[in-house]
Amino acid sequence: MAKELKEVVNKEENYSQWYNNLVVKAGLAETSAVRGCMVIKPYGYAIWEKMHEVLDKMFKETGHQNAYFPLFIPKSFFSKEAHHVEGFAKECAVVTHYRLKNDPNGKGVIVDPEAKLEEELIVRPTSETIIWNTYKNWIQSYRDLPILCNQWANVVRWEMRTRLFLRTAEFLWQEGHTAHATREEAIEEAKRMINVYADFVQNWMAVPVIIGHKSENERFAGAEDTLTIEALMQDGKALQSGTSHFLGQNFAKAFDVTFANKEGKLDYVWATSWGVSTRLMGALIMAHSDNNGLVLPPKLAPIQVVMIPIYKGEDQLAEINVKLEEIASQLKELGISVKIDARDNVRSGFKFAEYELKGVPVRLAMGPRDLENGTIELMRRDTLEKETISREGIALHIKNLLDEIQQSIFNKALKFRESMITKVDTYDEFKKVLDEKGGFILAHWDGTVATEELIKEETKATIRCIPLDAPEEDGVCIVTGKPSKRRVLFARSY
Amino acid sequence: MAKELKEVVNKEENYSQWYNNLVVKAGLAETSAVRGCMVIKPYGYAIWEKMHEVLDKMFKETGHQNAYFPLFIPKSFFSKEAHHVEGFAKECAVVTHYRLKNDPNGKGVIVDPEAKLEEELIVRPTSETIIWNTYKNWIQSYRDLPILCNQWANVVRWEMRTRLFLRTAEFLWQEGHTAHATREEAIEEAKRMINVYADFVQNWMAVPVIIGHKSENERFAGAEDTLTIEALMQDGKALQSGTSHFLGQNFAKAFDVTFANKEGKLDYVWATSWGVSTRLMGALIMAHSDNNGLVLPPKLAPIQVVMIPIYKGEDQLAEINVKLEEIASQLKELGISVKIDARDNVRSGFKFAEYELKGVPVRLAMGPRDLENGTIELMRRDTLEKETISREGIALHIKNLLDEIQQSIFNKALKFRESMITKVDTYDEFKKVLDEKGGFILAHWDGTVATEELIKEETKATIRCIPLDAPEEDGVCIVTGKPSKRRVLFARSY
Numbered sequence: 001m002a003k004e005l006k007e008v009v010n011k012e013e014n015y016s017q018w019y020n021n022l023v024v025k026a027g028l029a030e031t032s033a034v035r036g037c038m039v040i041k042p043y044g045y046a047i048w049e050k051m052h053e054v055l056d057k058m059f060k061e062t063g064h065q066n067a068y069f070p071l072f073i074p075k076s077f078f079s080k081e082a083h084h085v086e087g088f089a090k091e092c093a094v095v096t097h098y099r100l101k102n103d104p105n106g107k108g109v110i111v112d113p114e115a116k117l118e119e120e121l122i123v124r125p126t127s128e129t130i131i132w133n134t135y136k137n138w139i140q141s142y143r144d145l146p147i148l149c150n151q152w153a154n155v156v157r158w159e160m161r162t163r164l165f166l167r168t169a170e171f172l173w174q175e176g177h178t179a180h181a182t183r184e185e186a187i188e189e190a191k192r193m194i195n196v197y198a199d200f201v202q203n204w205m206a207v208p209v210i211i212g213h214k215s216e217n218e219r220f221a222g223a224e225d226t227l228t229i230e231a232l233m234q235d236g237k238a239l240q241s242g243t244s245h246f247l248g249q250n251f252a253k254a255f256d257v258t259f260a261n262k263e264g265k266l267d268y269v270w271a272t273s274w275g276v277s278t279r280l281m282g283a284l285i286m287a288h289s290d291n292n293g294l295v296l297p298p299k300l301a302p303i304q305v306v307m308i309p310i311y312k313g314e315d316q317l318a319e320i321n322v323k324l325e326e327i328a329s330q331l332k333e334l335g336i337s338v339k340i341d342a343r344d345n346v347r348s349g350f351k352f353a354e355y356e357l358k359g360v361p362v363r364l365a366m367g368p369r370d371l372e373n374g375t376i377e378l379m380r381r382d383t384l385e386k387e388t389i390s391r392e393g394i395a396l397h398i399k400n401l402l403d404e405i406q407q408s409i410f411n412k413a414l415k416f417r418e419s420m421i422t423k424v425d426t427y428d429e430f431k432k433v434l435d436e437k438g439g440f441i442l443a444h445w446d447g448t449v450a451t452e453e454l455i456k457e458e459t460k461a462t463i464r465c466i467p468l469d470a471p472e473e474d475g476v477c478i479v480t481g482k483p484s485k486r487r488v489l490f491a492r493s494y
Numbered sequence: 495m496a497k498e499l500k501e502v503v504n505k506e507e508n509y510s511q512w513y514n515n516l517v518v519k520a521g522l523a524e525t526s527a528v529r530g531c532m533v534i535k536p537y538g539y540a541i542w543e544k545m546h547e548v549l550d551k552m553f554k555e556t557g558h559q560n561a562y563f564p565l566f567i568p569k570s571f572f573s574k575e576a577h578h579v580e581g582f583a584k585e586c587a588v589v590t591h592y593r594l595k596n597d598p599n600g601k602g603v604i605v606d607p608e609a610k611l612e613e614e615l616i617v618r619p620t621s622e623t624i625i626w627n628t629y630k631n632w633i634q635s636y637r638d639l640p641i642l643c644n645q646w647a648n649v650v651r652w653e654m655r656t657r658l659f660l661r662t663a664e665f666l667w668q669e670g671h672t673a674h675a676t677r678e679e680a681i682e683e684a685k686r687m688i689n690v691y692a693d694f695v696q697n698w699m700a701v702p703v704i705i706g707h708k709s710e711n712e713r714f715a716g717a718e719d720t721l722t723i724e725a726l727m728q729d730g731k732a733l734q735s736g737t738s739h740f741l742g743q744n745f746a747k748a749f750d751v752t753f754a755n756k757e758g759k760l761d762y763v764w765a766t767s768w769g770v771s772t773r774l775m776g777a778l779i780m781a782h783s784d785n786n787g788l789v790l791p792p793k794l795a796p797i798q799v800v801m802i803p804i805y806k807g808e809d810q811l812a813e814i815n816v817k818l819e820e821i822a823s824q825l826k827e828l829g830i831s832v833k834i835d836a837r838d839n840v841r842s843g844f845k846f847a848e849y850e851l852k853g854v855p856v857r858l859a860m861g862p863r864d865l866e867n868g869t870i871e872l873m874r875r876d877t878l879e880k881e882t883i884s885r886e887g888i889a890l891h892i893k894n895l896l897d898e899i900q901q902s903i904f905n906k907a908l909k910f911r912e913s914m915i916t917k918v919d920t921y922d923e924f925k926k927v928l929d930e931k932g933g934f935i936l937a938h939w940d941g942t943v944a945t946e947e948l949i950k951e952e953t954k955a956t957i958r959c960i961p962l963d964a965p966e967e968d969g970v971c972i973v974t975g976k977p978s979k980r981r982v983l984f985a986r987s988y
Binding site: 041045046065069070071072073076079091094095109122130149158172 | 524526527528531532533535539540542543560561562563564565566568569570571573579584585586587588589590591592593594595601602603605614615616617627628637643647648650652664666839
């Protein structure tokens with residue numbers, strides 16, 4: 001087993017360390033010299049690029065355009081929306097000066113005290129304020145609506161406890177910001193986009209999600225309603241994977257953005273915003289991987305098939321390579337990404353472990369006996385099953401296998417998630433399930449912030465969402481015994 | 495003529511205002527509430543996206559991978575490379591605090607004095623320092639080399655005088671950072687990438703460039719050699735459009751990045767960096783546009799063909815639309831992007847002016863007579879020539895026409911550029927040409943920084959580059975009369 005792999009701790013032993021080991025050893029990301037900021041390494045970035053590409057296409061197919069807004073936001077902008085400032089302006093990077101100068105007392109450079117900004121600038125933690133200040137000039141009449149913009153950008157939130165991909169001071173994301181003439185249209189947009197996210201996370205990342213509304217307490221700062229998709233990780237904790245907000249007229253009122261409607265009357269504009277981030281990388285890693293390393297769904301794997309020649313001497317390598325190149329070109333014709341690893345300075349066993357660590361969905365290995373027999377050894381990463389198969393018709397076989405793996409990974413995650421949803425009717429049971437089993441808990445809640453906060457304080461579990469498909473069901477709150485109309489979804493979470 | 499267009503000043507009258515008008519009126523970009531930071535609007539961003547897509551493909555084809563490094567750089571990193579700190583650390587955005595708090599004296603929020611960073615963070619003006627600090631951990635032996643990374647990112651340089659796209663405090667760019675085992679390999683990489691840039695700018699942007707070395711004075715801060723591509727704008731000023739730097743071992747030494755070579759000896763790693771930015775948008779706009787608006791080369795136009803129905807009443811519109819949709823689907827099959835503008839609230843004349851302003855390469859207009867005759871009116875944006883043609887075989891005709899327009903725009907720019915290169919042999923002539931004609935001037939120079947700076951001070955012209963293809967030619971410096979071996983390229987510049 002490769003040296004890299006040996007240093008990955010088992011997930012049953014220490015889930016959190018297993019995750020960190022994986023991220024670093026598989027070459028996805030690493031910490032940097034700047035507290036809380038990560039370096040996304042080429043292999044990790046290649047996965048993010050695929051996510052970006054697929055999502056961007058989905059956004060465009062639903063009528064959105066990309067644009068770019070400033071990195072900096074004047075401090076005063078945050079005070080304009082009362083909830084927003086509480087949620088975002090507190091833990092943030094503040095630019096106060098615009099120049100350094102040589103240190104008169106010695107080496108290096110110091111901040112030039114004369115280059116102090118009149119108004120401090122905040123490095124965007126999210127862009128509602130600067131964007132609505134811009135939209136003000138774009139909107140006069142209903143004919144200027146809707147505005148359907150998305151931005152791919154970096155944002156900064158000064159998190160105290162950070163973890164690669166899951167919670168970093170700087171992260172990459174996309175933020176959609178739309179402006180509408182009616183409340184209904186904005187609500188519809190917010191729903192459309194949470195469905196786009198669910199589609200992406202389920203059908204590309206192979207991670208099942210539950211769609212629902214956030215409780216008032218967990219809502220985005222400045223939103224009237226927040227829709228969320230919640231995924232379950234293998235340790236039984238939930239991970240919020242994407243959110244879409246109906247912002248009402250809050251930002252329009254804060255930035256005085258009005259429009260003349262069809263009747264010629266002035267009204268405030270209705271808004272949504274929605275985003276997913278590099279946090280999805282964390283979800284992808286944690287949902288599928290095992291103690292051998294990453295398990296990547298084929299649709300997002302930068303390398304879908306790796307081929308390794310097993311040989312003695314240059315002549316044999318050349319012979320095997322001819323065959324591998326043939327298969328590679330057949331696979332490429334089918335749109336499958338392939339890598340042939342013929343490095344001569346590491347042993348095959350090392351390569352096997354390395355590509356298992358990197359989660360490459362299919363591994364082909366070909367030795368002298370295969371050469372004779374017209375066969376090849378195939379291993380699928382998700383199940384680690386090996387078989388020796390004929391090279392006849394192999395390209396199509398692999399194409400179908402990749403589809404099967406994609407589906408199989410999803411099914412496995414879904415089965416696990418289903419097994420980890422527990423209905424409870426008492427607070428004792430609630431606590432017991434949380435501690436002994438984990439996962440999602442469906443329970444009745446009286447709908448108050450006070451109860452929610454009490455539960456959070458006592459159990460560290462929060463309401464992940466009020467599922468869209470939660471059936472009406474009369475019950476009583478597990479804490480207060482007050483009446484409740486439907487169960488909500490609780491979990492401990494990332 | 496559309497209202498928007500009327501507000502665009504003629505370029506002969508005021509080139510600078512013409513440029514600004516165009517950028518804003520064509521919906522490419524606008525200034526924001528944050529000094530020096532621009533908003534890139536959807537139409538402008540769509541062009542940048544195309545640039546990004548094409549360049550990214552070129553980088554990957556030349557073996558590069560994307561990665562992402564932190565937005566912030568610890569202040570002390572800048573002091574590690576002596577030239578670099580002089581060049582970059584001075585005019586920059588400095589993060590000094592990480593929290594705001596409610597103002598105890600009243601409304602709003604203030605910077606929390608207790609949340610002061612121990613070491614200030616600089617918003618990256620370029621990423622050599624943070625990247626080489628990272629590469630240190632990636633490189634042990636020659637087997638880890640080369641590293642061929644590229645990053646798409648935003649950077650901030652606190653410019654005092656800003657202009658949309660050309661010089662903004664924040665801009666978007668890509669920066670390649672490569673690490674090599676030998677000097678020769680790094681030099682070759684720097685050359686490869688300046689050629690990639692030249693290929694892109696000439697064959698996609700249709701802007702001819704001159705490739706050359708920067709003089710010592712104009713070199714990137716920290717580079718041993720800077721290669722540049724220089725383009726000429728219609729007002730006779732040069733625009734540096736991309737640079738590629740051979741960094742020697744400067745950053746490896748500054749960040750102590752060594753590797754064991756094949757002989758097992760430790761050596762410092764050799765480096766390059768190279769970048770192009772949203773400044774290319776400025777070059778694209780200024781190189782081709784006219785008093786009617788943008789002229790976009792078809793290969794980068796977000797909309798390549800716009801179709802406008804000329805009609806009276808719903809029935810006629812429906813009839814015309816059927817035909818337009820037919821043509822549109824034929825064009826789309828050939829990979830051509832099309833828009834049908836059937837808005838009923840603006841007149842056709844307004845639409846015509848709008849798409850001229852937006853630089854759409856081909857406009858088709860179809861009225862009742864065309865419907866009868868099987869014809870359509872076609873206008874090409876670059877020459878403004880109109881013709882009525884048969885609808886038979888129109889898709890292929892347009893495909894060929896787009897290629898012709900692409901070539902024609904380049905040829906026109908090349909012809910202009912060629913007419914604007916003047917050889918001079920005296921300083922008087924040099925000044926006269928600069929003032930009366932502008933453009934590039936080829937002149938002999940004694941190779942000293944002092945002479946270069948004198949010329950800059952007296953004429954505002956700088957050495958744009960020492961062209962790669964400059965023939966050896968004995969001459970004397972136009973200022974000092976000292977001997978010179980080849981002419982160098984001067985110009986006033988953006």
